[in-house]
Amino acid sequence: xxxxxxxxxxxxxxxxxxxxxxxxxxxxxxxxxxxxxxxxxxxxxxxxxxxxxxxxxxxxxxxxxxxxxxxxxxxxxxxxxxxxxxxxxxxxxxxxxxxxxxxxxxxxxxxxx
Numbered sequence: 003x004x005x006x007x008x009x010x011x012x013x014x015x016x017x018x019x020x021x022x023x024x025x026x027x028x029x030x031x032x033x034x035x036x037x038x039x040x041x042x043x044x045x046x047x048x049x050x051x052x053x054x055x056x057x058x059x060x061x062x063x064x065x066x067x068x069x070x071x072x073x074x075x076x077x078x079x080x081x082x083x084x085x086x087x088x089x090x091x092x093x094x095x096x097x098x099x100x101x102x103x104x105x106x107x108x109x110x111x112x113x114x115x
Contacts, residue, residue, distance in 0.1 A: 016071060019105035024075045027090065030082040031106065035113040037082070044110055046084060050091065051103050059097050067097040077102050 020028055035043055062068055076098060079090035091099050 015108055016101075016105050019108040021074045022072050022076050022102055022105045023081075023109075024078040027077050027079055027081050028109075030080045030086070031109065032113045033082040034084070034087065035110055038084075040110045040113075044107060047103050047107050047110070050088075051100065054096055054100055054103075057096065062097070067095070072098050072101045072105075 016022060023031060038046065076094065077090055079093075080086040081090055091102065094102060
């Protein structure tokens with residue numbers, strides 16, 4: 003993700019969104035998709051993106067988040083419930099949370115059904 007001088011956030015979908023999750027997180031996320039359904043979970047993810055947008059982001063003067071993809075295996079934990087997902091996200095800098103949530107959105111369609 004990067005933020006331009008006018009404050010616009012830009013996020014590019016990752017070529018392999020599953021890479022942002024550890025194997026444990028990916029497996030448990032698949033259970034969450036199956037339990038909640040793709041459409042409902044998509045709305046849950048949207049709610050989290052909106053909350054992040056409303057909160058805003060700290061400046062990135064050192065360029066740690068500018069034009070960088072999140073690390074492979076960044077999201078870890080038991081994501082089989084929304085509370086587990088929220089706990090795993092809370093461990094990440096909010097600027098990475100946006101990228102991870104976009105990756106999760108991309109995964110939902112592939113894991114549904």
